[in-house]
Amino acid sequence: xxxxxxxxxxxxxxxxxxxxxxxxxxxxxxxxxxxxxxxxxxxxxxxxxxxxxxxxxxxxxxxxxxxxxxxxxxxxxxxxxxxxxxxxxxxxxxxxxxxxxxxxxxxxxxxxxxxxxxxxxxxxxxxxxxxxxxxxxxxxxxxxxxxxxxxxxxxxxxxxxxxxxxxxxxxxxxxxxxxxxxxxxxxxxxxxxxxxxxxxxxxxxxxxxxxxxxxxxxxxxxxxxxxxxxxxxxxxxxxxxxxxxxxxxxxxxxxxxxxxxxxxxxxxxxxxxxxxxxxxxxxxxxxxxxxxxxxxxxxxxxxxxxxxxxxxxxxxxxxxxxxxxxxxxxxxxxxxxxxxxxxxxxxxxxxxxxxxxxxxxxxxxxxxxxxxxxxxxxxxxxxxxxxxxxxxxxxxxxxxxxxxxxxxxxxxxxxxxxxxxxxxxxxxxxxxxxxxxxxxxxxxxxxxxxxxxxxxxxxxxxxxxxxxxxxxxxxxxxxxxxxxxxxxxxxxxxxxxxxxxxxxxxxxxxxxxxxxxxxxxxxxxxxxxxxxxxxxxxxxxxxxxxxxxxxxxxxxxxxxxxxxxxxxxxxxxxxxxxxxx
Numbered sequence: 001x002x003x004x005x006x007x008x009x010x011x012x013x014x015x016x017x018x019x020x021x022x023x024x025x026x027x028x029x030x031x032x033x034x035x036x037x038x039x040x041x042x043x044x045x046x047x048x049x050x051x052x053x054x055x056x057x058x059x060x061x062x063x064x065x066x067x068x069x070x071x072x073x074x075x076x077x078x079x080x081x082x083x084x085x086x087x088x089x090x091x092x093x094x095x096x097x098x099x100x101x102x103x104x105x106x107x108x109x110x111x112x113x114x115x116x117x118x119x120x121x122x123x124x125x126x127x128x129x130x131x132x133x134x135x136x137x138x139x140x141x142x143x144x145x146x147x148x149x150x151x152x153x154x155x156x157x158x159x160x161x162x163x164x165x166x167x168x169x170x171x172x173x174x175x176x177x178x179x180x181x182x183x184x185x186x187x188x189x190x191x192x193x194x195x196x197x198x199x200x201x202x203x204x205x206x207x208x209x210x211x212x213x214x215x216x217x218x219x220x221x222x223x224x225x226x227x228x229x230x231x232x233x234x235x236x237x238x239x240x241x242x243x244x245x246x247x248x249x250x251x252x253x254x255x256x257x258x259x260x261x262x263x264x265x266x267x268x269x270x271x272x273x274x275x276x277x278x279x280x281x282x283x284x285x286x287x288x289x290x291x292x293x294x295x296x297x298x299x300x301x302x303x304x305x306x307x308x309x310x311x312x313x314x315x316x317x318x319x320x321x322x323x324x325x326x327x328x329x330x331x332x333x334x335x336x337x338x339x340x341x342x343x344x345x346x347x348x349x350x351x352x353x354x355x356x357x358x359x360x361x362x363x364x365x366x367x368x369x370x371x372x373x374x375x376x377x378x379x380x381x382x383x384x385x386x387x388x389x390x391x392x393x394x395x396x397x398x399x400x401x402x403x404x405x406x407x408x409x410x411x412x413x414x415x416x417x418x419x420x421x422x423x424x425x426x427x428x429x430x431x432x433x434x435x436x437x438x439x440x441x442x443x444x445x446x447x448x449x450x451x452x453x454x455x456x457x458x459x460x461x462x463x464x465x466x467x468x469x470x471x472x473x474x475x476x477x478x479x480x481x482x483x484x485x486x487x488x489x490x491x492x493x494x495x496x497x498x499x500x501x502x503x504x505x506x507x508x509x510x511x512x513x514x515x516x517x518x519x520x521x522x523x524x525x526x527x528x529x530x531x532x533x534x535x536x537x538x539x540x541x542x543x544x545x546x547x548x549x550x551x552x553x554x555x556x557x558x559x560x561x562x563x564x565x566x567x568x569x570x571x572x573x574x575x576x577x578x579x580x581x
Contacts, residue, residue, distance in 0.1 A: 004034055005043075016043040064537030064552050076541045084150050084551055084570070085536030085558060086133045091152055092567045093514050094125050097183045106179065107172035122154040123165040131511035133530060135489030138162040150538045150549075150574070166503035173506060177277050178301055180513070184274060188517070192270055194331075194470050196309045197294055198477040199266045199287055200484075201254045202491050209261040210246025210498075215282070247498040251283040265505055266290055267484075268298065273476040273516050278509040280502045287313040292322045299326075307331060307459055309474050320371075320456065329459035331470050334373075336449050346373045346454055353377055356465045360472070364464040374455045376468045382451025389427075389446060393438060396424045400436040408434055480512060487526055488512050522564045532557050538574055546578040 004021040007014050018040040023032040040046060064081060094100060103121040129151065130141040139159045146156040169176070184190060248261040255262075262283035268276040277298070281290060291314045298306065305327045312333040323330040334343060345367045353361035353375075361377045399418065403411050411434060418424050426446075429439040457467045484490050488508045495501045515526045522529060537552045551570045554562065562569055 003040075004036070017041065018043055018046065064535055064539075076543045079540045079542055079547075081537040081539040082147075082149050083133075083534040083536070084538035084574075085533030085554075086530055087129050087149050087151055088536070088570055089518065089533055089562070089565060089567060090129050090132060090514050091125065093517060093565070094128075096187060096566075097180060099180060099183070099510075100125070102176060102179045102183070106175040107168060118153075119161075120165050120168055122151065123157050123161050124169060126151045126154055126157065127162060127165060127507050128510045128514065131488050131507050132515055132526075133534070137494045138166070163500070166500055166507070169506055170499045170503040173502070180510075181276055181301070184513070184517070188272070188274065188520070190270055190272070190274065192276070192303055193305070193307060194271045194309055194473065195276065195298070195306045196269045196271070196474050196477045197266065197291060197314075198311060198474070198481070199254075199264055199290060199313075200481045201251065201262045201264050201283065202485075202493065203253060203255055203257040203260040203262040204248050204493060206248060206261050209249040209283070212244040212246055212249075214244045245282045245284050247282050247501065248496075249283040251285070263501065264290070265490075266294060267477060267480060267509070268294065269477045269480050271470075271473050271476065272520060273480065274520070275480055275509055275512050275516060278505055280505050288316045288319060290314075291319055295323060295328065305329070307462070307470065309470055311474060315456070320458070324370075324458040329457070329462075331455055331457045331459075331462075331467055333471060334454040334456055336452065336454055342367060342373070343454060346375060347448065347452075354464065356468060360468060362464045362468045370458065372457045372460070372464075372467070374457065374464045374467045376453050376455065376471075378451045380451070385450040386447070389443070389450075392423050393427055393443065396427055397438060399424070400428070400438075403436050411436065480516075483515065483526070484508055484512055487515065518565065522561055524561075529561060532561065536570075544579070546576065548573055548577070549575040 002021060004019045006017045006019065008017065009015075019036045020038040020040070021034045021036045024035045025031075026033045064083075100121050103124060104117045107117075123145075126145045127138070127141060129149070130136060130144055133149070134144055136144060142157050142159045142162055145151055145154065185192070246261075248263060250258070250260075251262055251264065252258065253260070253262055264281040264283060264285045266279040266281070268278075270276060279290070279294065279297070291308070291310060295308070306329075308323050308328060308330040310330065310332050312335045315332045315334055320330065320332065323332075334340075336343060336347070346365050349365040349367070351363050351365065353363045355361050359378055359380050361379070363375045363377070365373050365375065367373060396418070399414070403414060406414070415428075415430065415436065418428055427439050427442055429437050429442070431437060455467055455471050459467075462470070488511050490505075490508050493501055493504055495504055518529060519526055535552075536554060536558055538549050539552070540547060540549050551572055551574055553572075554569055559569065
């Protein structure tokens with residue numbers, strides 16, 4: 001396809017006409033002949049703006065690099081293109097949060113000559129961008145930075161520089177997290193009243209766990225009551241949490257991989273889903289003890305009063321006592337099936353529910369002078385619970401039908417198989433004679449729990465509605481873990497040194513922070529934003545006078561994203577390198 005010129009004679013002279021044409025084979029003439037597809041009109045009356053719009057429209061049908069190549073001026077060679085928009089946006093957010101300046105401040109020696117941090121800061125940002133845009137190992141990340149993306153002021157790097165940046169990040173972790181949070185609070189006008197905390201685990205495909213190491217932060221720390229931490233606080237599998245252990249060690253996996261060594265990761269998140277801080281612990285760490293260390297670490301940040309929101313795994317009496325020390329308070333879920341006197345008393349109290357949303361009702365009951373109890377009821381969840389129970393009971397009924405005719409051995413064998421299925425085993429009872437029956441009393445008890453959950457709160461001023469909605473927002477932490485594992489790609493972790501593993505978790509946290517700010521500001525999801533921004537490319541052209549880099553023209557969706565984020569459109573020419581004389 002090409003532009004063809006024809007000439008016509010009239011009274012004023014020769015007139016040239018422009019056509020869009022392509023060649024077709026003419027079997028009669030035995031040669032290719034031009035076929036006109038579109039006529040642009042007279043050359044002297046050409047609407048060049050219309051042609052420019054046509055070229056832009058046709059370019060949208062091509063890949064960004066192909067569009068740059070197609071639009072290259074005569075005499076220029078197109079050498080290639082790389083995605084530009086994602087790293088460009090993340091870099092601007094990085095500078096808006098002043099992380100580049102923070103990196104220049106923290107970790108400097110108190111005496112002597114200051115360290116030059118510009119190169120380390122650029123590599124650190126590139127590693128964070130890699131987690132958000134194309135998660136990979138550090139060796140692959142160095143290749144990605146050098147060949148597959150444009151990072152401002154970082155043309156290339158290697159794996160040694162990446163590891164040095166990670167080692168530095170681990171050294172300055174505490175100061176960096178505190179100063180980054182201060183900038184995030186200023187940028188987004190955060191009011192940290194509710195702080196959500198939860199943990200997850202990530203496993204390593206190792207044959208053996210790490211060698212045990214004695215750790216100062218376990219076993220000796222005193223809580224607010226003066227009691228040591230070791231007694232009564234046991235880790236997964238009944239192991240003493242104060243027992244020395246390697247960093248990658250066996251524990252109760254939240255990824256259902258108890259057969260592999262793991263580490264435990266904790267994260268504090270605001271009600272808007274902004275990740276505030278991240279922690280890493282050995283794989284056998286117990287949730288019952290971790291939140292106390294988290295509270296102590298956050299106390300150093302001199303925040304105003306915090307209401308801690310946590311799930312049922314942190315509801316021990318010692319944890320609750322520790323969390324309500326000082327000015328802080330808590331909202332914690334309670335295990336309805338724990339059988340504790342307080343749970344039984346709360347569920348037995350009569351009273352009316354108050355509708356707070358379309359699918360939530362709450363009722364507050366007073367059974368303690370130091371804590372408030374709020375029962376939450378979700379009618380939709382109650383219907384799901386009832387339907388699930390009916391299916392389980394029907395399946396169990398079918399399994400135990402006619403078992404009275406079986407021998408004691410066969411009946412015991414079936415009983416053992418059902419025991420391995422907690423959902424079914426919950427509704428099974430065995431008579432004194434060894435017969436298998438449906439536990440009708442258990443069914444009736446479960447009916448009373450359908451769609452309900454119980455909350456404890458130590459704040460006397462929060463309304464029951466605020467308590468319920470505050471706990472419901474704990475889903476933001478779960479969404480953070482989901483994005484950390486799926487979007488930021490926490491796993492697999494390729495490192496073996498504890499310091500590098502901790503630094504890897506910090507890189508994922510920084511990437512999640514930039515991602516969540518982008519989502520909060522634009523109201524869109526990161527996968528869709530990333531896909532759109534990756535279509536903004538940077539092409540490299542060479543000519544007789546040198547080399548230059550040109551950015552594709554931003555599309556309307558790309559312009560809208562940049563406008564919402566308050567980021568200026570990129571310059572069309574990103575770099576010029578004159579040819580050597």
